[in-house]
Amino acid sequence: MNGKEFGKLLEAIRTERPMVHHITNYVTVNDCANITMCIGAAPVMAHSADEVSEMVSMAGALVLNIGTLDAAQIEAMLIAGKRANELGIPVVLDPVGAGATRLRTSSARKLISDLKLALIKGNAGEVATLAGEEASVRGVDSMSVKKDILGIVSKFAAKLGTTVAITGKTDIVSDGKSTLLVDNGHPLMSSFSGSGCMVASLCGAFAAVSGDRLKSTVAALAAFGISGENAAKKAKGPYSFRAALFDAVAALTPAELARKAKVREA
Amino acid sequence: MNGKEFGKLLEAIRTERPMVHHITNYVTVNDCANITMCIGAAPVMAHSADEVSEMVSMAGALVLNIGTLDAAQIEAMLIAGKRANELGIPVVLDPVGAGATRLRTSSARKLISDLKLALIKGNAGEVATLAGEEASVRGVDSMSVKKDILGIVSKFAAKLGTTVAITGKTDIVSDGKSTLLVDNGHPLMSSFSGSGCMVASLCGAFAAVSGDRLKSTVAALAAFGISGENAAKKAKGPYSFRAALFDAVAALTPAELARKAKVREA
C-alpha cells in the first residue's frame, strides 16, 4: 500500500462527490457537515425513522455516531444501517463514550451485533471496552503504542470480520489480518471538540470510493493528520487551529496526501 | 425598485431589531442565530409544541427550515405557522431536501397547503419538485438561468399567491407578477454547509420590516451576496470564507447595499 493509492482515493471523492449520510450527535454535527464538504463529498443529516431508509439509499456511506444518543436515534440507526447493509453501502460506527454509561456500551454493542459494519473507529478506551478488555487501556494516549493495544484491535477486528481503528497520537487500523499505523497528526487536534467526529466523516467519504476498508481508513486518517500538521503552522490557539483545519482539508491535494502520508506496518 | 429602498430596509432592521423565530435544523442552527445577529435582528430558536405559539407571537418573522425534520417538528411548525398567520407575521419556508425523500416532499407540501407563506426559498431542485415539475431542472446550477426555470418559479408563485425564490449563481425571485434576478454572490458561498439556511434567516429579518415580499426578499439576497463578495477578498478557503461572511454581513452598510445590489428584471 503506497501513498499514491491514497491520493487516488482523494481524487475519486472530489470527482464523484459521494453523499455521506450521518446520524450523529448535535454537538459537532456542523463540523461533520463542513469537513465532509471540505474533503469534497456531500453531507446529509437525517435522523427520522420515517426517512432514514430512503435517504441512506442514495448515500455512498453511512456514518453512525452515538455522541448524544437516545432510544429514538438508535432505532433510526438500526433502520438506516440495515438498509445500507442490504444495498452494500459501507457503514462507519463511532461509538462515542462506549464504556462511560451502560446506554452507550449496550447501544454500541447492539449496533455491532445487528449491523455489518465497514469500520468501527473510536479512541482506545471505547474500542477496548467493546472488545471486552477495558482493564488494559489506561495510559494508552501516551507516547508509544502499547503492544497489547495492537493485539486488542487486531483480535477484535478478526472476531467481527470488520475493520477497527483507534485514533490517538499514532492511529492504529486493523482488519484482523494486517495492522497499520498512521503517524500523521498534531497535538492541537485534541485541543478542541469534535476532531474524532470529523475524522469519522472522512472515513465515511473515503469508504464511499473504495471497497478496501483498510486502505480507505488509513487514507482518511492520513489526510486528516496531514491537514492538522498544515493547520498548526498558522494557529494561535485551539479554535483558530480548528478553523484552519477545515481550510487545510479543503486545500489538501492528492499529490500532497501521497507524499506526506506516514503509514507503516505494526 | 432601486437600491436605496434595500438600504432603507437594512436600516430598519438595525433600528427595530425584529425578533426572528426559527424552527430549524440542528446542523446549521448556530449559523442561523449568528447571521441573524450580524444583520441586526434578534434570533430565537424554540421548537416545543408547548411554547411555539406563544414565542412566535412576539416575533417579527417566522423561519421554517426542514433540514432535519421529524414528525414532532412538523407539528410544531404547523402550530407556530398558524399562529403567525393569525397575527399577520410573515412566514418563510426553506424546504430543504424536498424531492429527496417522501417525508420531506410531503411535509413541505403540507406546510404549503396549511399555511399562508410569505416566501418559499429553495434551490432549483426543491422548488421544481414542489411545483410538480422536477423533470426540467437537471443542470440548473449551471452558468445561465434557463428560461423554463423562470417560468416554473413565476407560475408556482402565481398559483400559490406567495413569493418564491430560487437561490443559485443568479437568484430568481417572483411573486407571480414580477420576476427579478439578483446577480450578487461568490462561488465560495456553496463551498460550506449552511449558506442556504443563513440566507433564509436574512429573508426573515428583511420580511419583518417590509410588507413588500418581492422587495424584502431581493434585498436579503443582495445583502447576502454582496457580503459574500466582500468576504471572498480575504478568504483562504471555505471555512475562513464562512467566518469572514458573518463579519461582512455585520459590516454591510445601507449605503453599500444600495450601491452594490445587482438586481434586474427577468
Add this chain to the structure above:
Amino acid sequence: MNGKEFGKLLEAIRTERPMVHHITNYVTVNDCANITMCIGAAPVMAHSADEVSEMVSMAGALVLNIGTLDAAQIEAMLIAGKRANELGIPVVLDPVGAGATRLRTSSARKLISDLKLALIKGNAGEVATLAGEEASVRGVDSMSVKKDILGIVSKFAAKLGTTVAITGKTDIVSDGKSTLLVDNGHPLMSSFSGSGCMVASLCGAFAAVSGDRLKSTVAALAAFGISGENAAKKAKGPYSFRAALFDAVAALTPAELARKAKVREA
C-alpha cells in the same frame, strides 16, 4: 477575596480537568463544548433520561440550560439534577428565556424548586422574572448598575439559599450575604450568539474546583470578561471576535486572571 485566589482556581481546572456535564440547547452546544475545553475542563453532553444519572455521577459539575427546552429535556434535567444533589456535585442553571414563555418560566421555577442549585446565572430580565419582580428591570442593560437590581439579586439569593448572578456590562453576583460586581468584559461580547451559554459552562468548570460559590462564579465571570478584552484587540467583527474569544480563554494564564480581574463589592 483577591485575584490570586481566582488564579488558583484556574490552575486547579487545568490540573484536575473536571468533567462538566451539560444538558443544554442545540444552538450553542458546540460553543459550550469548545469553551469548556479552552478553559481546561472536559465537556460531556448527554440528554437521554436513560443515561444522565449515570453520566452526571462522573462529573465535577452539571450545567442546565433551557435555551431550547422541551418536556423530555426538563425531565432529564430533573433526573440528572437530583442525582447531582445526592452526590454533592454543583448544579448551574441558565434559565434562558425565562419570562418569554410560560413553558420557560414554569420550567425554570420547577428546576429551582426541585433541585438544590449551586448557581442561577441569567440576564437581568430572566432573574427578575424568576424573583417575581419583572416590572423593575427595564433598561437594566444600560450604563450603570441600578440599585434595585442589586436588591433583587441579593434578596433572591438569600431566599433560595443559593448564589445568583446577573451578567451584563457589569456582572452582579450575590449569595444573599455578600454582593460582588465584576467590571471585566467588552461590548462585542453581546454581538454574537452564545456568550451567555459559554460563561455558564465556565461557571460550571470553576464550581467543580471550589466549594465557595461566590468566589468560583466571580472568577469565571472575570476570566471570561478578561478573555473578551483580549480577544477584542484583534477582532474585525462579531464573528472573528467570537473565534478569538475561544483562543483567548485557552491562552489566559492564572497570573493574568489574578492581575486583571476587576472585582469590587456592591
